[in-house]
Amino acid sequence: TLAKLPKYLPVKSAAFLALALYVVDQKVRSSPHMTLPVMAGTDHIYVDANQAARDGKLVDLVCAAAVIPPVFDLPLWDRQRVMDAGTCDNAPLPQPDEGATLILLTRRYRNTPDHEHRLYVAPSEATPADKIDFTSRQKIADTWEMGRKDGQAFIDSYSPT
Structure with a gap:
């Protein structure tokens, strides 16, 4: 999974907000599933890695999924800036969430x-x-x-x- 940023802020501000809320969420709630960054507009983008591989974009997907601002610049995925989805969920579940x-x-x-x-x-x-x-x-x-x-x-x- 990737994380898309809140749309109501410039990219760098949105990334900073998402990271700040991630840190607060970790300290206060200490759960693998974030609440604060999601409430602010950070959300998942579920990407089919098999399809990305067929499209020749698997390396790009892996690199995009590992981006943590401000260490790295935010890459584009499907025409939107993305970052590590851990900022909104450290244990994303498959969609649909079926079975054990x-x-x-x-x-x-x-x-x-x-x-x-x-x-x-x-x-x-x-x-x-x-x-x-x-x-x-x-x-x-x-x-x-x-x-x-x-x-x-x-x-x-x-x-x-």
Whole structure:
């Protein structure tokens, strides 16, 4: 998914507002599903990655999905400026939201939703590797190992109801 910006502000102002509200939402609500940025007009654009690949635009999609202002300039996708959809939802759900869904989170939240058809799984602790800086091979290896151990612990303890 990508995030489209509020239309009532210039692009840079809209991106700043979305990021500021994201930070506030994370501190106050601590949920993988944002409220404040969405209320301000930031919203998802669901993109079919298979279609993007067929159109020769998969690399563009991946790059656009990773854009975090002000670190990177906002790219165009279908004639509109976009950024990382994590600014409006850190666990976007497939559309339509049908059936059971396993949601793997990259961090812990104080308020993880309780939903009959969704299972949220978070890391046991903060991940060593930063989400933007991938320069430390050791941190990446440590994060991988932590994920492997957490995954095994999940498998060992999980019993579907």
